[in-house]
Amino acid sequence: MIETLFREGKAFSIFPYRVIYMHASLHTDKYPVQAGFSVSSRKFPHAVDRNRIKRLGREAYRLQKQPFHTALRDSGLQLAVFFIYTDKKIADFDTLSRKFSVILEKLVKEAGKKE
RNA sequence: CGGCAUAGCGGCGCUAUCGUCUUUGCUGCGCAAGCGGCAGGGAAGGAAAGUCCGGACAGCAUAGGGCAACGCACCACCUAACGGGUGGGGCGCCUGUGAAAACAGGCGUACAGAAAGUGCCACAGAAAAUUACUUCCUCAGGGCAACCUGCGGUAAAGGUGAAAAUGUGGGGUAAGAGCCCACAUCCCGGAAUGGUAACAUUAUGGGAGGGUAAACCUUGCGUGCUGAAAUGCCAUGUAAACGGUCGUUUGAGGGCUGCCCGCCUGAUGACCGAGGGUAGGCAGAUACAGGCGCUCAGUGAUGAGCGUCGCAGAUAAAUGAUAGCGGCCGAUGCGAAAGCAAAGGCACAGAAUCCGGCUUAUAAGCUAUGCCGGGUG
RNA sequence: UUUCCUGUGGUGUAAUGGCAGCACGUCUGAUUUUGGUUCAGAAGAUCGUGGUUCAAGUCCAUGCAGGAAAA
Helix, strand or coil, X not given: CHHHHHHXXXXXXXXXXXXXXXXXXXXXXXXXXXXXXXXXXXXXXCHHHHHHHHHHHHHHHHHHHHHHHHHHXXXXXXXXXXXXXXXXXXXXXXXXXXXXXXXXXXXXXXXXXXX
């Protein structure tokens, strides 16, 4: 699924993330979306920094995913999404929270529009 | 008292809420694999890092012989093992005492062999190792003489160089020379004393004369090869098809080793080409050369005994967020001072088969040593 | 996870242990009305730190950076 996502998915960028998504059938109705997080080891050579960024991103996503899920459920969509960190510095948690509210809004809009 | 440098120790804590991974018990659904629920337990490091060494473990002939290749190199000990560590010896440097010799302390040390052989030693210099340019000396010839030429001798003196044919004194000689002698330096042999040994000291016999082995090499010792993507098992799926080459007891090829020998295996076989398929799971895999405490042995590394604890186990890869309280540092402000308040900061860094080392990174605080500055006596 | 290789001016490359060269590029000047071409000249480097050696880009150790291979 990850391979097809990177080959066929659609993408947009909201700094500091590049978002890749596609419509997918997840064979379950417990959750309407599967998400992955990634950080380039070229930009962050230390494993500690990569882990830190992925943890902060996951936490920011986790705290805001409920409205996102309900919006997808209402329109009957299922998504596979990948978030790739593109900045060269480590952002703090507050910035990432604000960015994720923007990103998730845009995701709902983009996904709905295509259908 | 303060600052800096270098070594070593050290590596922030507690509570709540929401989450992640794992595990135990009970339990729901399911034939099962598994998916859930409730309650509890556990969850990164001193370097987890670099991958520089050594092992465990696994597979291959239970790994045999020779060559090659590679590694190590004072001695003893520790250790599963090591290129690691501890203690000792030699050498070098620094400091102190001392007139000096020497002694004490600290630090460093890849420290076998240059007297088996080969090579190399730029520039300069006569010569860089079987030396001979100038000087010096005998003899012969020439010349009135100063001196010149030639055959020889010699290596004492000579501006160089990183390094110059062992240094000082004496004898000896035509002039000289370890040519001879004494003292000094070093090597080899056996001897005595001390020490397990390296080695030290003493006397003695024989001898040596540049450096370089992190140049080739010699000597001694050691290393079988490949690495968890090892290895074993289960599941899914395809093509036991097609073309070519070689071969079937006169043996193709294979057996994870650079070459040779030897050994084993070997026929519905092996290799090449083109093409088709899989991309999952389980074991290995987290109990141990384990951690902590005490006692004993040892100078020490370390070992022995007893008690006690159970302490990550993921597989694109789990530890985070928020709030509160506390610990340490603290720009700055207030204050005569003691002190009070306080923004902010708390390093280096994330397990991936496991363990022992080495190396590198590292904030605050603490300890030791050295240097610098200030104050007081 | 394991194994291996390579680091020389801005770029590409040489250098039996003995004064680090070459080409392109850069800068300055000359030639030209100007630019180019051409000519003359200059600056600029051995990945870092230690060690062996009289002497290190080269030999050794260690670190750093980059790259490659293994189902």
